[in-house]
Structures are given as C-alpha cells and as structure tokens.
Amino acid sequence: MAEKLNLKKLAFIGGGAMGEAIIKGITRAGLMDPAAIFVGAHRQERADYLHDTYGVTALIDNAEVVKNAEMVVLAIKPQMVDSALDKTLAAAVDRNAVILSIMGSVTIEKIANIFKGHAVIRTMPNTPLAVGAGMTAIAPGDNVPDAAVQTALKIFGCCGETLLIQEKDIEAVTAVSGCGPGYVYVLIDALADAGVMAGLPRAAAIKLAAQTFAGSGKMVLETGQHPAVLRDMVTSPGGTTIAGIKALENGAVRGAMYNAVQAVLDRSEALKKH
Numbered sequence: 001m002a003e004k005l006n007l008k009k010l011a012f013i014g015g016g017a018m019g020e021a022i023i024k025g026i027t028r029a030g031l032m033d034p035a036a037i038f039v040g041a042h043r044q045e046r047a048d049y050l051h052d053t054y055g056v057t058a059l060i061d062n063a064e065v066v067k068n069a070e071m072v073v074l075a076i077k078p079q080m081v082d083s084a085l086d087k088t089l090a091a092a093v094d095r096n097a098v099i100l101s102i103m104g105s106v107t108i109e110k111i112a113n114i115f116k117g118h119a120v121i122r123t124m125p126n127t128p129l130a131v132g133a134g135m136t137a138i139a140p141g142d143n144v145p146d147a148a149v150q151t152a153l154k155i156f157g158c159c160g161e162t163l164l165i166q167e168k169d170i171e172a173v174t175a176v177s178g179c180g181p182g183y184v185y186v187l188i189d190a191l192a193d194a195g196v197m198a199g200l201p202r203a204a205a206i207k208l209a210a211q212t213f214a215g216s217g218k219m220v221l222e223t224g225q226h227p228a229v230l231r232d233m234v235t236s237p238g239g240t241t242i243a244g245i246k247a248l249e250n251g252a253v254r255g256a257m258y259n260a261v262q263a264v265l266d267r268s269e270a271l272k273k274h
C-alpha cells in the first residue's frame, strides 16, 4: 500500500466525473481515511452516492467542506467558477490551505485572485484517471511549499502517471494528453473497423485494437525507447508492417495529429474571447 498522504483533511469542491475518479484513486490506494475526504456536491442524491460508494464525507455546504482542510481541490466546471467560488467560500478556507485546481482554462492568477494569499497548484488530468491510467500534468504556482507539490504528485500518482510542468505549457498539454483520449478512441475505433473489414467479429476487433494501443503506450513508457526505435524494431525490410506504415503515412496520419493539436489550441483561444 502507498504511503499515506500527510493531510488531516482534504476537501473537494465538485464531485463529478473527474472529482470522483480522483477520490476513487485515493481511497483505492488507501492514501487517506475516506471519512477525512470532504466533498461538496451540489445535489443530495450525488452526495449520498459519493458517501455510500467511497465512504467520504459528502455535504451540500461547500463552506463546511473546506473548513480546516489543508488542501482544497477545485473540480467544478470552469463556467461555475464565478457562482460557486464566492467570497464566503474563500473566507472559510484555512489561511494555510493550498488550492489545487483541475479546471481547464482557469489560470493560477484567476484562482489566486479568488483565494487571496493561498498557494495554488494547477493541474491537467485526463479521463483514464478513472481506471488508474491517467496522465496528469502538475503546474505549481509561485510559493507553493514543496510538501504540497509532493502531495499533488502522490494524489495523481495513485491514478496514473504525473509530470511537473510550468503553467505556460498547460494549453499544449491540454491539446496533447487532456484531449488525447478523444483522438485515441477515434483511432481505436478506426483500427477496429478495419479489422471488421478484414473479417474479424466487432468485439474481437475492438479488443485487439484497444489492447494494441494500451500495450504500445506501455512499451514506450516502460522501455524508455523513442517510439521511432520501437517502430524500427517491428518493421523488417520489405515486410508487412512497413507496408501498413506506408499506407498510414500516405493517409497523412502525422499531419492529422499536428492539425488536431493546433485545432484544440485555436479553439481554446476562441473560447477565451467569448
């Protein structure tokens, strides 16, 4: 079992899909006593579900949730920031508490303006966190104590891989690993379709395609080899795999990836102007 978090109380504002995935990771890894995890849910039905499923303390009153917590995780939608994170809530947060946000497109500066005087850590997780295979980039703001950074690394490390970054890189991270699962689902579906075309039953084709993506990702991470080196290892001269790769290159698969990442960056800029 992983070393426990050095926190007496951890608070979550928002226990939706991502909040729940993190809570699941923490409780499954035994990082904290579940009752010491407080979640502000905004419907009683959701609070009951989180309590019954994970043993956490789930309340409707956010001010009660954050009281005496050493770390407050912001896991609501960015559009809820102005209504949910008000002065009453900010005043209820312990003066030494660190604010940890998983919210897309909400800057450290904006969060620090709401929670004045608090250290802020901004993160960008992705949805495979829900199955313990997430990728979370962690950008600590100024004056974040090292212990808080280590706590953030432990929290997200129990649900997948982590990477320390600077906030200036977070939009690019969002376009690669934040939105990346969406791209990969499309690619898995496409490879499975091609398998069906080649005569495989649908379920078998999906399993073959999905595990091939999962396993290849694991090879890159565990061997530390550049993907091009691993690709060279599976392409014998004049063989079948290089013929498949040539077809992919003809289909401009690399160009499509550059375009996907740029499209996310462009869309994100456009949304900021609204």
Ligand SMILES: NC(=O)c1ccc[n+]([C@@H]2O[C@H](COP(=O)([O-])OP(=O)(O)OC[C@H]3O[C@@H](n4cnc5c(N)ncnc54)[C@H](OP(=O)(O)O)[C@@H]3O)[C@@H](O)[C@H]2O)c1
Residues within 6 Å of the ligand: 013, 014, 015, 016, 017, 018, 019, 040, 041, 042, 043, 046, 062, 075, 076, 077, 078, 080, 083, 084, 102, 103, 104, 105, 124, 125, 126, 127, 178
């Ligand atoms: N999903 C992703 O791929 C992903 C990846 C990286 C980062 N993020 C970020 O993670 C954040 C959460 O996303 P999500 O997918 O978990 O959204 P979600 O499932 O909609 O969760 C948000 C939760 O916040 C609750 N909520 C709304 N207002 C509240 C309030 N005033 N007090 C307490 N709780 C409140 C909602 O409750 P109700 O349902 O009752 O309204 C809901 O359960 C977002 O900021 C997003 O940018 C998401």
